[in-house]
Every structure is written in structure tokens, then in C-alpha cells.
Amino acid sequence: MHMADALVSPAVGGIMYACSAAVAAYSVRKIKLEADPLKVPVMGVMGAFVFAAQMINFSIPGTGSSGHLCGGMLLTALLEPYASFLTLLSVLLIQCLLFADGGLLALGANVWNMAFYGCIIAFFCVWKPVMKNGLSKGKVVAASIIGSVLSLQLGSFSVTLQTLASGNSELPFSVFLGVMQPIHLAIGLVEGLITAAVLIFIYEARPELLQAPQTEGRKNRFSLKKVVIILGIVAVLTGGVLSHFASSSPDGLEWSIEKTSGQEELEAEGDIYERAQSVQEKTSFLPDYAFKDSDTSAGTSFSGIFGALAVVLVCAGVCLLVKWIQKRNSKA
Amino acid sequence: MSKMTGAIYEIHQIDEIAQRKNWINDIHPLIKLIVTIGYILCVVSFHKYDLTGLIIMAVYPASLFILGDLSFLGSIRKLRIVLPLVCAVGIWNPFFDKQPMMLLGAFTITGGMISMVTLMLKGILSVLASYLFIATTTIEKICYALKLLHVPTILVTQILLTYRYISILLSEANRIMTAYLLRAPGQKGIHFKVWGSLAGQLLLGSMDRASRVYESMSLRGYNGTFYFRGKKAIGKNDIFYLLIWILIIGVLRMEVLL
Numbered sequence: 362m363h364m365a366d367a368l369v370s371p372a373v374g375g376i377m378y379a380c381s382a383a384v385a386a387y388s389v390r391k392i393k394l395e396a397d398p399l400k401v402p403v404m405g406v407m408g409a410f411v412f413a414a415q416m417i418n419f420s421i422p423g424t425g426s427s428g429h430l431c432g433g434m435l436l437t438a439l440l441e442p443y444a445s446f447l448t449l450l451s452v453l454l455i456q457c458l459l460f461a462d463g464g465l466l467a468l469g470a471n472v473w474n475m476a477f478y479g480c481i482i483a484f485f486c487v488w489k490p491v492m493k494n495g496l497s498k499g500k501v502v503a504a505s506i507i508g509s510v511l512s513l514q515l516g517s518f519s520v521t522l523q524t525l526a527s528g529n530s531e532l533p534f535s536v537f538l539g540v541m542q543p544i545h546l547a548i549g550l551v552e553g554l555i556t557a558a559v560l561i562f563i564y565e566a567r568p569e570l571l572q573a574p575q576t577e578g579r580k581n582r583f584s585l586k587k588v589v590i591i592l593g594i595v596a597v598l599t600g601g602v603l604s605h606f607a608s609s610s611p612d613g614l615e616w617s618i619e620k621t622s623g624q625e626e627l628e629a630e631g632d633i634y635e636r637a638q639s640v641q642e643k644t645s646f647l648p649d650y651a652f653k654d655s656d657t658s659a660g661t662s663f664s665g666i667f668g669a670l671a672v673v674l675v676c677a678g679v680c681l682l683v684k685w686i687q688k689r690n691s692k693a
Numbered sequence: 694m695s696k697m698t699g700a701i702y703e704i705h706q707i708d709e710i711a712q713r714k715n716w717i718n719d720i721h722p723l724i725k726l727i728v729t730i731g732y733i734l735c736v737v738s739f740h741k742y743d744l745t746g747l748i749i750m751a752v753y754p755a756s757l758f759i760l761g762d763l764s765f766l767g768s769i770r771k772l773r774i775v776l777p778l779v780c781a782v783g784i785w786n787p788f789f790d791k792q793p794m795m796l797l798g799a800f801t802i803t804g805g806m807i808s809m810v811t812l813m814l815k816g817i818l819s820v821l822a823s824y825l826f827i828a829t830t831t832i833e834k835i836c837y838a839l840k841l842l843h844v845p846t847i848l849v850t851q852i853l854l855t856y857r858y859i860s861i862l863l864s865e866a867n868r869i870m871t872a873y874l875l876r877a878p879g880q881k882g883i884h885f886k887v888w889g890s891l892a893g894q895l896l897l898g899s900m901d902r903a904s905r906v907y908e909s910m911s912l913r914g915y916n917g918t919f920y921f922r923g924k925k926a927i928g929k930n931d932i933f934y935l936l937i938w939i940l941i942i943g944v945l946r947m948e949v950l951l
Binding site: 363364365366367368369370371374385386389392393398399401402403404405406407408409410412413414416417418419420421422430439447448450451452454455457458459460461462464465466524528529530531532533554555558559560561562563566567570 | 696697700703704707729730733734736737738741771772774775778779782783785786788789790805808812813815816819820822823824826827832835845847848850851852853854855856857858859861862863865866870880881882883884885888889890891892893895896897899900902903904906907910911
């Protein structure tokens with residue numbers, strides 16, 4: 362997934378440098394606060410380990426091919442997010458300088474696509490939540506696979522965006538994405554399985570190296586209540602304010618239909634379609650994101666807020682249902 | 694030669710070339726870093742149809758290869774990773790951009806064909822510029838330049854340590870792989886049943902090594918800061934080198950704009 366200099370424009374390269382530099386500066390601050398003198402030598406040697414491990418070929422059963430380790434998820438599980446981000450950053454810099462794997466200008470983009478998603482996002486979105494109540498073999502396997510797949514999917518999506526934003530490829534967005542995402546899904550799965558195998562070995566041999574993330578003392582800073590309030594404000598702002606600026610132009614699918622059939626929406630004929638349409642007309646009280654028989658912007662805003670609330674309620678309902686089923690199963 | 698042996702060889706080779714006594718090697722690392730990044734920025738900023746302008750930009754690597762007494766063949770190996778990737782992206786351009794640009798007899802050259810070649814050329818020139826930088830500057834000097842740019846000490850130390858231990862861990866991984874392959878002849882890669890234990894053993898060995906490294910460093914007075922040997926101030930030659938390249942690259946770029 363290493364991007365070459367030729368694939369990024371100076372603007373995209375500069376923006377990605379700024380983003381990665383901001384994360385690096387924050388990570389350095391965090392490590393300084395930890396004040397652990399052993400951390401830097403461990404990071405150095407672990408960086409060299411990742412470099413060496415990337416060269417080991419692991420045969421993939423049933424395919425006749427082999428894959429290798431990238432190391433983001435493995436590092437984040439062992440060193441925690443900030444140290445692992447800096448470790449992978451130095452590995453990427455050395456790879457770019459010594460082996461021309463990636464480019465000097467594209468370094469910011471590569472750090473973002475691999476180290477930010479692989480270490481920071483994978484830790485906070487996958488490893489930490491999964492390990493919240495302690496470690497187990499199953500959790501290690503699940504977190505390794507989910508984390509690797511998620512980070513590689515995000516990384517490959519960013520590569521697509523960065524290349525197209527740089528204007529260096531004539532490939533349409535959908536085609537580029539259609540090629541990148543499935544390939545990286547397979548790579549992510551292999552990476553996840555190798556990471557899981559290594560972490561399980563560590564869990565059995567030296568469990569003290571693989572500790573569950575510390576959550577004590579941080580609960581008050583990041584309580585569920587605060588998260589719900591922040592998400593609520595973001596949802597209201599997005600739905601109520603930003604929906605004013607929603608484009609009146611057709612979306613991608615509507616545009617394609619318009620180009621091929623000359624109509625924005627396809628009219629389906631038949632008894633079953635008419636019945637379904639009449640049910641939809643009776644039940645939808647905000648047709649086309651507006652009040653019925655009204656064309657005011659307030660209708661759009663209300664639709665946005667209502668839609669966001671509806672999604673939140675449905676998600677909360679599903680979560681409560683899952684929790685209730687889990688409780689019932691544990692009692693049984 | 695195995696992949697790991699090849700990598701170890703490549704690291705040693707680059708180290709040797711970078712430590713030569715040569716006027717380019719003696720230029721201040723910060724100046725070389727600025728010139729390299731400036732050159733790459735100029736190269737990638739060319740329009741996708743501006744093939745002529747890009748060809749002229751080859752002046753920089755061509756002059757440095759000749760003046761710095763560096764082997765061009767040595768740099769070709771570096772293109773093996775970048776070129777396939779750039780080709781994979783650029784090869785589709787002729788299929789999507791069929792705008793005719795010029796006629797070559799009966800053959801029409803389309804915009805997509807030109808942008809494909811331009812993309813490849815950008816890839817080659819930027820890799821050559823990076824190679825010229827690393828082939829004339831040791832990693833210690835690069836880290837010194839980063840330090841002058843106020844890159845945090847933790848990060849600079851981390852880069853130095855990683856680089857220092859890459860050869861050692863590559864040799865260790867190579868020994869493990871050789872031992873495994875001698876016991877499992879004809880097998881492609883590591884069998885999935887030993888994925889964890891093989892890489893895990895290397896990992897545990899590395900962690901133990903990190904503790905030993907820290908203890909040894911502490912015994913020798915390490916307090917979190919690295920002191921660079923051969924610090925030097927930016928001299929007249931360095932300023933001259935910088936100005937010359939700013940002038941040449943600037944003129945070549947402006948010529949194209951005009």
C-alpha cells in the first residue's frame with residue numbers, strides 16, 4: 362500500500378504531511394508524559410523487528426500463495442497506540458529512504474494510511490473496546506482480524522482518494538475503489554490471521570507483554586454520558602444545519618439512471634409496486650426529505666434531525682436487544 | 694539470494710557508498726535534504742501532459758550521477774518497487790483518456806498515453822532523487838538534519854535505533870528462516886501451524902534484546918539524548934550548492950511555465 366511520489370500532487374502530499382505531523386507531535390507529547398525510559402529502546406528494536414518480520418513469507422493454506430506481516434496491529438497491541446505510531450513512522454521512513462518503498466513526498470500519506478489507521482484507529486476502535494473487560498484468546502483473535510481488516514480498508518480507501526485528488530489517474534472513482542477494497546480485504550484477513558497467531562503465542566508464552574488497556578482513571582474524562590451528548594450535538598448540527606447545504610443535484614445512482622433512461626427515477630409498473638407505493642405514501646410523513654405539500658428549508662432541517670434521531674434510536678434499540686439476549690444467555 | 698540476504702546486502706552497500714570521501718558526501722545534510730525535497734516537489738508538480746518539461750528535469754539526477762561518481766546501475770534496483778505500482782495505476786489512463794494530442798504518421802497519440810508516460814517518468818525521477826540523497830548521506834547525518842529541523846528527539850532516536858537494529862534482526866530472521874527451510878524443503882513460506890511460534894520467537898528475542906540494549910545504554914550514560922559525531926555548520930560550499938540548484942531547477946521549471 363506504499364504510495365510513490367509520482368502518485369501524489371504537492372498539495373495532497375503537503376496536506377497529508379501536516380496531518381501525520383500533527384498525530385506524530387501528539388504521540389511524542391503522550392510518550393514524554395509517560396516518562397518511561399525503556400520505551401524508546403523498545404520502540405527502536407520493535408521497529409527493526411517489524412522490518413525483519415515483513416520479509417518472512419507465510420504460506421496461505423489452500424491457495425498456494427504466501428502473505429506477509431505489515432505490523433500495525435501487532436505493534437499497537439504490544440506498545441499501545443502512540444509508541445506504535447512513531448515506531449511504524451520510523452519504519453516507513455527507513456523503507457522509503459533505503460529501499461525506495463514509498464516516496465519522500467508521499468511519506469505523510471503513507472504514514473497516515475498505514476500508521477494512523479493501523480495503530481491509532483485500530484487501537485481505539487477495536488483493540489481497546491474488545492479488551493475492555495480483560496484478555497482472552499478469542500478476543501485476541503477477533504481484535505486482530507477486525508483491526509487489520511478495518512485499518513487496511515481505511516488505508517486503501519485513503520489511497521484511492523489521495524491518488525484521484527492528485528489528478529494522476531484517469532480511473533473513475535468507483536472502478537478504482539472496486540479494485541482496491543476487495544484486494545485489501547483479502548490482505549487484511551491474512552494480516553489479521555498472522556497477527557492473531559503471533560499474539561496468541563505471546564499470550565501463552567509471556568502474557569505480561571500483552572496487557573489489557575488501562576481504563577481506570579479515564580472513565581470520568583470520557584464517560585458514556587459525554588459521548589452521547591457530543592454525538593447528539595454533532596447529529597443535530599449535521600442534520601439540522603448542514604442539510605441546508607444538501608445538493609439538489611441527483612446522487613450518483615440517480616445520475617446514472619438519468620443518463621441511461623432519461624428519467625431521474627425509474628417507474629415500476631405492476632400491481633405489487635403500486636400497492637407498495639401507496640403504503641409508502643401513507644407511512645412516510647417526510648417524503649423527499651421535506652414536509653408533505655411544503656417546499657420550505659425548515660422541512661429539510663427537520664428531516665435531517667428526525668432522521669439522525671431515528672437512526673440513533675434504532676441503533677440503541679438493537680444494542681439493548683443484543684445486551685438483553687446476552688444477559689438471558691448468561692443466566693441460562 | 695534470499696529476500697533477507699538481499700536486504701542486508703543493500704543496506705551495507707548504501708552505507709558504504711554514503712561513507713565515501715567525496716565532495717557531494719561532504720555537503721551539509723540539511724542542504725541536500727532541502728534540494729531533494731524541492732526537486733521532487735517540482736517534478737510532481739508538472740501537468741500530466743507536460744512530458745517535455747519533465748524530460749528536462751532529468752538534468753539534476755544526470756549531473757549528480759556524473760559529478761558524484763555514482764553508479765547509475767546501482768539505482769536501477771531501487772525502481773523495482775515503485776515502477777510496477779506506478780505502472781499499475783498509469784496503465785489505465787490510455788483507456789479512459791482518448792483525447793487525441795498529436796499524430797505520429799497514421800498513429801494517434803492520445804492524452805492518456807502521454808499522462809501514462811509522464812506518471813512513470815515522475816516515479817523514476819523522484820526515486821532517483823531519493824537514491825542520490827541516501828547514497829551521499831549516512832542515516833546519522835539525515836537524523837542530524839532532522840534534529841536541525843526541530844524534529845523531536847524521541848523520533849530521531851527511534852529512527853536511529855531502528856536503523857541500527859535492522860541488520861541484526863534481519864540476520865536473526867534469516868537464520869531462523871534458513872533453519873526452518875532446511876527442515877521443510879520445497880515448502881513455499883512458513884506453514885500456518887507455526888506462524889505464531891516462528892514469528893513469536895523472533896519477537897520475544899527482540900523484546901529481550903531491547904531490555905539488554907537499554908541496560909547497556911544506561912550503563913554508558915544514556916539519558917535520552919543522542920550526541921551526533923561530526924556536527925558541522927553550514928559553510929560557503931553548502932550555500933553555493935543550494936543556490937546553484939535553486940537557480941537551475943527554478944529556471945527549468947519557469948522555462949516550462951513560460
